[in-house]
Amino acid sequence: MSKLLSPARTQVLFMGNEAIARGALEAGLNVAAGYPGTPSSEIIESLAHVARERKLYVEWSTNEKVALEVAAAASFAGLRSMCVMKQNGVNVASDFLLHLTASGTRGGLVLVTCEDPGALSSVNEGESRYFARMLEIPLLEPSSFQEAKDLTKWAFELSEAIGNVVMLRSVTRMSHASGNVICGKLPAKSRRAKFDYDGPVMDSRTGPMISTPVVAKHTLHQKKLKGVEVLFEKSPFNRYAGPAKPQLLIITSSVCFLYSQEAIKMLGLHKKVGILKLGCTWPLPPALLKKHLLKTDKILIVEEVLSFLEENVKVLAAGMLKQMGSKIFYGKIDGSLPSVGELNPDIVAAALGKIMKVKRKSLPADYTRKLQKAAALVPVREQTFCAGCPHRASFWNIHNAIALDGRKGFVCGDIGCYSMAALSPATGYHTMPTLHSMGSGTGLASGFAKLAAFGFDKPILTVCGDSTFYHAVIPALINAQHNRADITFIVLDNAGTAMTGFQPHPGLPTSALKETVPAVDIAAICAAIGAKVMISDPFDLETTSKILTSFLEDKGSVKVLILRQACALSPEKKGKKKFNVKVNDALCLGESCGCNRLCTRIFRCPALIWDRIKKKALVDEVICAGCGVCASICPQKAILKTEATV
Amino acid sequence: MTTPIKTVISQKILKKEVLEGDLCTGCGACVGLCPYQVIYHDRTVQLHTCDLENGKCYDFCPRTSTDLNELRNMLFDAGDLTPETGAVKGYYFSRATDRQLREDAQHGGTVTALMELALFEGLIDSAIVSARDQEFVQNGVVVKDEAALRKNAGSKFTVSPTVAAFNRLAATKEAGKIGVVATPCQALALAKMKLKAVKEDRGKIDQLKLVIGLYCGWAFAAQKFKELMGQNDIELESIAGMDIPAGKNSLEIYTGNGTKSFPLSDAQACIRSACNYCLDSTAEYADISVGAARFGDSWEEMRHWNQMIVRTGKGRNLIELAIKRGVLEVRNAPAESLRQLKNVAGEKKKEALKNIIRKSGSAKNLLYLDRHDPVVRRFLAK
Structure with a gap:
C-alpha cells in the first residue's frame, strides 16, 4: 500500500508535496490535473499512484491553463478538484483563472502553486501570490509539513464555502523537504458528478457558469471575500x-x-x-x-x-x-x-x-579555516548536459550548420534541459542567445524572421522540447507558418517530459494513470499546417547536419526538423549502454594531433576526460552512457564504439 | 615588471587577415589538417575555435606572409627566374596526341595527358584533381586511373579545395607518391608546405612529387555564378564546359542545348573577390604550368592547343618522357608569344598590387606581400 493511503492517526514521513496530496485525499478529492514543473511535480505523480484505490481521475494536461479548465469542469459538476503547477504555470493559467474567479466554482477547487525562490530549477523567480490579491481569492501558505496536509484539506472546505477558487502556495523547501505528518481520515464515499445550469443567472449553485452580469457578479464575489476575512480572523493556521x-x-x-x-x-x-x-x-x-x-x-x-x-x-x-x-x-x-x-x-x-543590535556568536576561527580549506578541494563543475544526452549532439549539429551557413544565425531558446545551452553557453556551443518562457522561442523566431525588411539577414532557428511543443509552441508555429516566417524549427524530442522526471505528454501513448491513450504526432501536426517536416536522429551527425544545412539554405518558409532520441536518463535507457566506447591509445595522437583536444575541449561530454599523464583522451566508463557520438567527432577515428552485448 | 607575452592564436589571425579580409582563395590549404576548418561550398569555415599557436593553417595559407624569394630559391634554378612569369626553363605549345582526350578536355588536353603518363609510368601513385558535383560544388578528388582523370578533365572556373584533398591523402601513411593539378594559389600553398613543414610533417609533404599548374586569371564565386546562371535559366547540371575564347571578350557556356555566351563584364561581376589581390596568373610555383594557347588568328585552331611553361628539372623530364612516349605533341613557341604572356602576366601583377594598396589604404602595407620582395617592387606603380 502506498504510504499516501496510511490509516488515520498514523504518523508518516511525507515530502511536502506528498503531504499536500494526502490533504487533498482527506478532503475527498475527485479530480486532479496539472503540468509538470519543479518543485510541483510530485503532487500529481503521488495522486496518480493512488488513483485506482481512491477512484480519482488524474491527468497531466498539455499546459496549466488546460489543467485548470479540466479541474474547473469537475468543480462545476460538484466534485472536488485540484490543479497543480509551478509559479510560472499560474501565468499560463491566469487568463482562464481571471474568468473562473468571476464566474465562481461549486465543488471545492484548490489551485496549488509550488514556487521556486532563488530559481533553483527555473529561469525566473516568479511570484504568484499577487494573483490572489488581483483576482480576489483566498491565499493559504503552509509553514510545516503537517500544515501542508491540514491546510490543503481545509482549502477545499473554504473553496466550497465561498464558491470560488482557493490558492495554496508552497515553495521548494516546503515541497521537497520531508517531515512527520499525522494522518487524518480518508473519506469512504466518493461524489457523483452533476452539472445544473438552468437556474437563475445569479445563482451560482444552479445557474450558468459565466462571469456576466459582470458588475453584479463582481459585487457578490467581493462580498464573499469579506466573509473569508472573518474566517481567517479565527483560523488556527494563524x-x-x-x-x-x-x-x-x-x-x-x-x-x-x-x-x-x-x-x-x-x-x-x-x-x-x-x-x-x-x-x-x-x-x-x-x-x-x-x-x-x-x-x-x-x-x-x-x-x-x-x-x-x-x-x-x-x-x-x-x-x-x-x-x-x-x-x-x-x-x-x-x-x-x-x-x-x-x-x-x-x-x-x-x-x-x-x-x-545583537551579535551572533561567531564560529571558531579554526572552523572557518577548515571549511575554506575543504571548499577548495571541491572540483569546479560546470553546468552541462549529461553524458549521452541527445541535446549535446543536437546542439553540435546546430552549431555546425550555423557555422557552415556563415550568416551568423542563432537559436531562440526555450524551457527544458536544453535551456542549458543558454545558461552555460559552451555547452550549447554558443548558439542560443535567447531564453524566455515555454513556447516563446518559436514566437521570437517568428518575429526575428520578419525583420529582413529592416536589414536583418541572419538565419533564425528555434528549439523546443516535445512536451513544450504541445504546451505552448503550436500557436507560435502556426503564426510563423501563416505569416511566412523563414525559420528552422527544431523539436528536441527526447520522448518525455525529461527535465521534471519523465512525465508522459500527449506525444506518448501512455497517460498519467498508465492507461494506453492515443499519441498525438508532432510531425503530422507540423505537416498539417503546411510546414516542411524532416525527422532525424541527432546521434546521426552526418544526416542531421545535411538536413540542417539544407534547411538554412532553403529560404522563405517554416522548416521543421524533429530530432528524435530518448533522454539518456529515461527509464528505457538508464543503465543500458548501446555501445561500449573506448579510446584506442595507438590511434589517439594526443597533443601532437592537430585536433587540439576537440573531444574534451570543445565537445565536452562529461564522460570524455584528458589523461594528463598519457596526454591522450580517455573514456570514463562509469560516466559514459554509450551513445557513441564521440566516435563520430574524433578526426583520427581513435574513439572506438562497439555494439554492447546485453 | 615583465610585459605579458601576447599569445597569437593562428586560427584567429587567419580569420581576421584572410577570411574576414576577403583574401581567402578557397584553396583548402588550411583544411584537412584538423577538425576546426572545413570548406562549405567554396567558403572556408572555422567550425570551432582552436587556441593553438603557430598553427599549420596559418603557415600554409597562400595569403599569409611568406618569404617568396626563399621559396623561389628553394624550388627553382636562379637563372630561370623571370619577374613576370616565374621560372621558365622552357616555353612550348602542346597538345595531347589522343584526339578523344582533346575533345573531352579543355584546349589541348595537355594536363590530363601528363597526369595519365605520370600515373602510368609510376612517377606518381595518385593524382589529385578538381571535381565538380551536381550542385556545382567543387572538391579535390584522388584519382588513380585514366578513366577517372578523363572524367574530371576540363576547366572548372570555380575554386576547388584541392589542397585539402592533398592534406587528407598525405596524412594517410600509405599515400605513396602524389601529383597535384593546381591553380596558382594552390601551387603556392603546396610550395609553402615544403618550406614550412615542421620535422614531424616532413614525411607528408615529401610525398608530393609533381605539381602541374593551371594558368588562372580569376575564379568565380560559386554563389554569384549560380545566381548568374539562375537569372539566365541555365541549369547547373546541364553545363558541360566553359571557355573564354581568345579575342571574343565573352564567356561561353557549353550546355546540352548549345552554347550560351555572356559579355565578359557580366562574368567578371561574379569573380571571387580574393582573386583581385592575386599576382600570379601562371602558377609560378608548379613544376609545369599549362594554359590556353594564344597564337595566330584562328581561335578554332588555337582552342585545341595549350601553352606550357616548364619550370623545374622534374618538369623537363616529364615533358621529355611525354614526347618519347608519344602522348604529347610539342612545338616550340615563338619568342613573341612568351613576350605577350609576360606582358599580360605583368599587367595582372600591377593591377593586383593596385587593388591591394586600395584595400590596405597604404603603399607601405601590401597585406600578405612583402614590399621589399624584388618581384613585388618591380610591379609596384611608381
Missing part, C-alpha cells in the same frame, strides 16, 4: 508565539516561519522577539493584525521573493494609524532583507541581529 510585549514582532508565513524560529534561537532572542505566523495570507484578517501590531512598535516581515505580505500589512497599518500610532517596519522594502533569492536561517538571523 498563530502568535512569543512574549506578551515583544521588542520586535516578526510577521511571516511559509518556510520563512521556520527560518525565523531558528534565527531567534540562534541569537537567543526568544524573550524579546515574537512571531505572528500566518497560514492565511490573503485577505489579511484586520482584527488579528491589529491585535498583534499593538504589541510593539517594531515589526519585521520575513517572506521570500517579493514584498507581498509586507505591502499588505503596511496598507492595513496605514488604515489603523490613528488607533495604533506609527510603527517601524523592517523587511524587503527598507533593505533589511534581500529583495531577491531564497532566504535561509542565516540571512534572517543577520537581519534580526542588526535590528536587535
Whole structure:
C-alpha cells in the first residue's frame, strides 16, 4: 500500500508535496490535473499512484491553463478538484483563472502553486501570490509539513464555502523537504458528478457558469471575500508565539516561519522577539493584525521573493494609524532583507541581529579555516548536459550548420534541459542567445524572421522540447507558418517530459494513470499546417547536419526538423549502454594531433576526460552512457564504439 | 615588471587577415589538417575555435606572409627566374596526341595527358584533381586511373579545395607518391608546405612529387555564378564546359542545348573577390604550368592547343618522357608569344598590387606581400 493511503492517526514521513496530496485525499478529492514543473511535480505523480484505490481521475494536461479548465469542469459538476503547477504555470493559467474567479466554482477547487525562490530549477523567480490579491481569492501558505496536509484539506472546505477558487502556495523547501505528518481520515464515499445550469443567472449553485452580469457578479464575489476575512480572523493556521510585549514582532508565513524560529534561537532572542505566523495570507484578517501590531512598535516581515505580505500589512497599518500610532517596519522594502533569492536561517538571523543590535556568536576561527580549506578541494563543475544526452549532439549539429551557413544565425531558446545551452553557453556551443518562457522561442523566431525588411539577414532557428511543443509552441508555429516566417524549427524530442522526471505528454501513448491513450504526432501536426517536416536522429551527425544545412539554405518558409532520441536518463535507457566506447591509445595522437583536444575541449561530454599523464583522451566508463557520438567527432577515428552485448 | 607575452592564436589571425579580409582563395590549404576548418561550398569555415599557436593553417595559407624569394630559391634554378612569369626553363605549345582526350578536355588536353603518363609510368601513385558535383560544388578528388582523370578533365572556373584533398591523402601513411593539378594559389600553398613543414610533417609533404599548374586569371564565386546562371535559366547540371575564347571578350557556356555566351563584364561581376589581390596568373610555383594557347588568328585552331611553361628539372623530364612516349605533341613557341604572356602576366601583377594598396589604404602595407620582395617592387606603380 502506498504510504499516501496510511490509516488515520498514523504518523508518516511525507515530502511536502506528498503531504499536500494526502490533504487533498482527506478532503475527498475527485479530480486532479496539472503540468509538470519543479518543485510541483510530485503532487500529481503521488495522486496518480493512488488513483485506482481512491477512484480519482488524474491527468497531466498539455499546459496549466488546460489543467485548470479540466479541474474547473469537475468543480462545476460538484466534485472536488485540484490543479497543480509551478509559479510560472499560474501565468499560463491566469487568463482562464481571471474568468473562473468571476464566474465562481461549486465543488471545492484548490489551485496549488509550488514556487521556486532563488530559481533553483527555473529561469525566473516568479511570484504568484499577487494573483490572489488581483483576482480576489483566498491565499493559504503552509509553514510545516503537517500544515501542508491540514491546510490543503481545509482549502477545499473554504473553496466550497465561498464558491470560488482557493490558492495554496508552497515553495521548494516546503515541497521537497520531508517531515512527520499525522494522518487524518480518508473519506469512504466518493461524489457523483452533476452539472445544473438552468437556474437563475445569479445563482451560482444552479445557474450558468459565466462571469456576466459582470458588475453584479463582481459585487457578490467581493462580498464573499469579506466573509473569508472573518474566517481567517479565527483560523488556527494563524498563530502568535512569543512574549506578551515583544521588542520586535516578526510577521511571516511559509518556510520563512521556520527560518525565523531558528534565527531567534540562534541569537537567543526568544524573550524579546515574537512571531505572528500566518497560514492565511490573503485577505489579511484586520482584527488579528491589529491585535498583534499593538504589541510593539517594531515589526519585521520575513517572506521570500517579493514584498507581498509586507505591502499588505503596511496598507492595513496605514488604515489603523490613528488607533495604533506609527510603527517601524523592517523587511524587503527598507533593505533589511534581500529583495531577491531564497532566504535561509542565516540571512534572517543577520537581519534580526542588526535590528536587535545583537551579535551572533561567531564560529571558531579554526572552523572557518577548515571549511575554506575543504571548499577548495571541491572540483569546479560546470553546468552541462549529461553524458549521452541527445541535446549535446543536437546542439553540435546546430552549431555546425550555423557555422557552415556563415550568416551568423542563432537559436531562440526555450524551457527544458536544453535551456542549458543558454545558461552555460559552451555547452550549447554558443548558439542560443535567447531564453524566455515555454513556447516563446518559436514566437521570437517568428518575429526575428520578419525583420529582413529592416536589414536583418541572419538565419533564425528555434528549439523546443516535445512536451513544450504541445504546451505552448503550436500557436507560435502556426503564426510563423501563416505569416511566412523563414525559420528552422527544431523539436528536441527526447520522448518525455525529461527535465521534471519523465512525465508522459500527449506525444506518448501512455497517460498519467498508465492507461494506453492515443499519441498525438508532432510531425503530422507540423505537416498539417503546411510546414516542411524532416525527422532525424541527432546521434546521426552526418544526416542531421545535411538536413540542417539544407534547411538554412532553403529560404522563405517554416522548416521543421524533429530530432528524435530518448533522454539518456529515461527509464528505457538508464543503465543500458548501446555501445561500449573506448579510446584506442595507438590511434589517439594526443597533443601532437592537430585536433587540439576537440573531444574534451570543445565537445565536452562529461564522460570524455584528458589523461594528463598519457596526454591522450580517455573514456570514463562509469560516466559514459554509450551513445557513441564521440566516435563520430574524433578526426583520427581513435574513439572506438562497439555494439554492447546485453 | 615583465610585459605579458601576447599569445597569437593562428586560427584567429587567419580569420581576421584572410577570411574576414576577403583574401581567402578557397584553396583548402588550411583544411584537412584538423577538425576546426572545413570548406562549405567554396567558403572556408572555422567550425570551432582552436587556441593553438603557430598553427599549420596559418603557415600554409597562400595569403599569409611568406618569404617568396626563399621559396623561389628553394624550388627553382636562379637563372630561370623571370619577374613576370616565374621560372621558365622552357616555353612550348602542346597538345595531347589522343584526339578523344582533346575533345573531352579543355584546349589541348595537355594536363590530363601528363597526369595519365605520370600515373602510368609510376612517377606518381595518385593524382589529385578538381571535381565538380551536381550542385556545382567543387572538391579535390584522388584519382588513380585514366578513366577517372578523363572524367574530371576540363576547366572548372570555380575554386576547388584541392589542397585539402592533398592534406587528407598525405596524412594517410600509405599515400605513396602524389601529383597535384593546381591553380596558382594552390601551387603556392603546396610550395609553402615544403618550406614550412615542421620535422614531424616532413614525411607528408615529401610525398608530393609533381605539381602541374593551371594558368588562372580569376575564379568565380560559386554563389554569384549560380545566381548568374539562375537569372539566365541555365541549369547547373546541364553545363558541360566553359571557355573564354581568345579575342571574343565573352564567356561561353557549353550546355546540352548549345552554347550560351555572356559579355565578359557580366562574368567578371561574379569573380571571387580574393582573386583581385592575386599576382600570379601562371602558377609560378608548379613544376609545369599549362594554359590556353594564344597564337595566330584562328581561335578554332588555337582552342585545341595549350601553352606550357616548364619550370623545374622534374618538369623537363616529364615533358621529355611525354614526347618519347608519344602522348604529347610539342612545338616550340615563338619568342613573341612568351613576350605577350609576360606582358599580360605583368599587367595582372600591377593591377593586383593596385587593388591591394586600395584595400590596405597604404603603399607601405601590401597585406600578405612583402614590399621589399624584388618581384613585388618591380610591379609596384611608381
